[in-house]
Amino acid sequence: MATVISHSLFTDFDIDLFKSGKHFRLYEKLGAHIISVDGVDGVYFAVWAPTAKSVSVVGDFNFWTFGEHQLEVRWDSSGIWEGFIPDVTKGSTYKYNIQSNNGGIITEKADPFAFYCEKPPHTASVVWGLDYQWKDSKWMKTRQDFNGLNKPFSVYEVHLGSWKRHIEGNKFLTYLEYAEDLVNYIKETGFTHVEFMPIMEYPYDPSWGYQLVGYFAPTSRFGNPQEFMFLVDKLHGANIGVILDWVPSHFPDDAHGLGFFDGSNLFEHPDRRKGYHPDWKSLVFNYGRNEVRSFLISNALFWLDYYHADALRVDAVASMLYLDYSRNEGEWEPNIYGGRENLDTISFLKEFNEAVYSNFEGVQTIAEESTSFPLVSRPTSIGGLGFGMKWMMGWMHDTLEYFQKETVYRKYHQNDLTFSMTYMFSENFMLPLSHDEVVYGKKSIVDRMPGDEWQKFANLRLLYGYMFMHPGTKLLFMGCEFGQTKEWNFEESLDWHLLKYPAHNGIKKLITDLNYLYKNQPALYEKQFSAEGFEWINYSDHQNAVIAFIRKGINVKEDVIVVCNFTQVVRENYRIGIPRKGKLIEIFNTDAIFYGGSGVSNSKKMIVEAVPYDGRDYSIEMILAPLSVSVFRIK
Incomplete structure (x- = not known):
């Protein structure tokens, strides 16, 4: 039998933590680690297999011979088998040959803690180190400025x-x-x-x-x-x-995996x-x-x-x-x-x-959780x-369901859009349009939109505009940002050739500008998880399929007003209530020609009038472009 030197990286404290479920850096102990023992280079192997009768390391360094390099089980009933094998080097392939006490079953398993694996369909583990000279120290020190809950997160x-x-x-x-x-x-x-x-x-x-x-x-x-x-x-x-x-x-x-290990x-x-x-x-x-x-x-x-x-x-x-x-x-x-x-x-x-x-510091965890289980994104202390x-799976489902409807029927389904606001601030929600929405016969996002080609892309621009103005962080699956027309296929590239067509290139320009708008308007992110950051102007105009609301930040002067028209009808002289005096300036419109739209816009500064409307002392008339989101600031 070849030499396996008794050696351990585990202390008694490590074992106590492991047994109690409190050892959270096991990757420093279990697995294959390139080290030197008494001046001899090699690899220390350690694997958890408490019901094994024997464990040996088989690999290209011993011609995959069972029993050539047998590990020793620790005395402390931890179930960890370990040992140091001299002269094994980085890049060596290996598995654990495990003979079970349960009926003498012998299996070959990949290392659960391997840092590198053979390229599938091969299944062996590869001895590897994790040395790397990082150059991101500035990011790591300041990432809270990019990664916080009160920051833009697209x-x-x-x-x-x-x-x-x-x-x-x-x-x-x-x-x-x-x-x-x-x-x-x-x-x-x-x-x-x-x-x-x-x-x-x-x-x-x-x-x-x-x-x-x-x-x-x-x-x-x-x-x-x-x-x-x-x-x-x-x-x-x-x-x-x-x-x-x-x-x-x-x-x-x-x-070769974790099952029945x-x-x-x-x-x-x-x-x-x-x-x-x-x-x-x-x-x-x-x-x-x-x-x-x-x-x-x-x-x-x-x-x-x-x-x-x-x-x-x-x-x-x-x-x-x-x-x-x-x-x-x-x-x-x-x-x-x-x-x-x-x-x-x-x-x-x-x-x-x-x-x-x-x-x-400065990290986040995000739950893909589709039920109403309470307090998912609330501290454990409460x-x-x-x-x-x-x-926010409910928002995703209701919104896509609404947008698939012909515009003539949308007036009967306004609640599909507005319902999300009744529970929006019960969690820190991220709005996802993910890979699951463009597979298995669901169609691509743009192909779900009703109408002719122009209306499909106008609806897509409207959907994205509405998504970015809605409270919450955003997620968009690749290809959706330029309106890929077919479902996602994991076996081939996205259809990048579509970008040579104006309609698709216009969607990409729209997403680029929406990201810029989101990052540069504090009202869109400073209070994105707080009811203080949102206020309805009008959600009841279902007859015209129009909604209007305010997104609010820390500074009231930076608030933005959002008006969405969910039909292809141009609405002239449309009046909404305004919170204060001033001039209204349109800072974004999804119907811009630049994005492939018709170019209907409010191009001049509009004076807010002292005309009560929508329960407010001030109001203004504007023109609403077809199938559009318009965003305004009060100056």
Whole structure:
């Protein structure tokens, strides 16, 4: 048997933290670490496999021979197997060969803590280091100025495998190529943040990355870990925040993955009613097991620590919160109080958020949560889950449902638009138009719009204008910013050729200017999560399908007035109430010719009149362009 030297990176305190579910930097201990022991270079391996009978490391350095390099189990009942193997070097491929006590089952598993993985469809882990010379110190010191809840937060959601591909061979771009093309594009269009759909290693492309195996490894499809760090570095250098999709909700049962890891239900809940997800045919973490909690929270902190992520968007939170999620009667068991809430999950999410916010300054966590579960984005100190923001799925559903209707019928559905304001400030909401809305037969966003081609694009401009003026932060999936006409296909590039057509190029110009408007009008972000930042002027003119409201910031002189016309009828001499005297100046109009509109606008300064209207002492008449959003300032 080849030499395995007894060695440990764990202290007794580490083990106590691990067992109690409080060790949140396990990535410094478990996994494969390139070190020197007594002047000899090699790799220290450590893996958690408490029901294993034996664990050996197999790899290209021992011709994948079982038993050649056997690890030792620790004496402290932690279930950790460890050992130092001399002369193993960076780039070596390996797996853990695990013989279980449960019936002698032998499996080969990838390292749950591997920093790098072979390029799929290969499944081995790769010995790798995380050394990198970061150049984003200025960003890291000041990112609260870009990442705070009272700052503009406009997110460009990206699937790296299909944003753009090489024409020849339909090949992926690399992280280094994205560091040029993607960074420049986001900077040009003015988004404040990019959100990457999961970049952690995943085996199956059609999962879009939401079925993870390598939780600590950026996918090797596009390059190595340092090259992904370089991409993040370049984004920070352009003052663009980085949000990573994080998936603690479930994982696939691939043979080399976390499922049945050591011959037992190690990571997944042993009760299939809690440990199996019927929608995705995947396994669900055991959130009540201390060591699993340490694994997951360590993983969250890892991406904030080593990859300088600015936010984590947590996927499928609703599926985690409810014991009966996608389950029929008899397929789930109530909690100890007879309810449907998963108490272990609630406790875990609170601890996760507390760990994130207490360990890193200027970061955010964002929940994709589609139910009315209370206090998702409220502090744990008052009983909340502790997230910084929550996706506003109700707004997304109601708004798209409204916009799909022919304009002649919209007067009967005004409530679909105005209802969001009844609960808008119950959470810190982000308004998403995400990848889920442009797949599986839902059509692209522009293709959902009614009318002829001009009306479709006018409706799209209206939708985006309304979205950016509505309280809350914003998220837009790639391709939507130039009106991609077909559904998203993860196997090919976006249709960039469409930008040569005026209608599509006009949408891109519109989004660019909306981002600029959002960032440069404090009233649109300073109080975006507070009822003090919004005031209706008129929401009851359903007959004309018009709404008008005020967005308010700290300085009343910087307030903006927003008027939306949801039909193609030009409305002349349309009167609205105004809060004070002055001159009204139109600062933005989605119907501008520059964007592909008809050019109807209020081009001159309009004098506010002392004519009572809409319950106010002052009012003004204006012209409303067809299918448009007009934005005004009072001077």
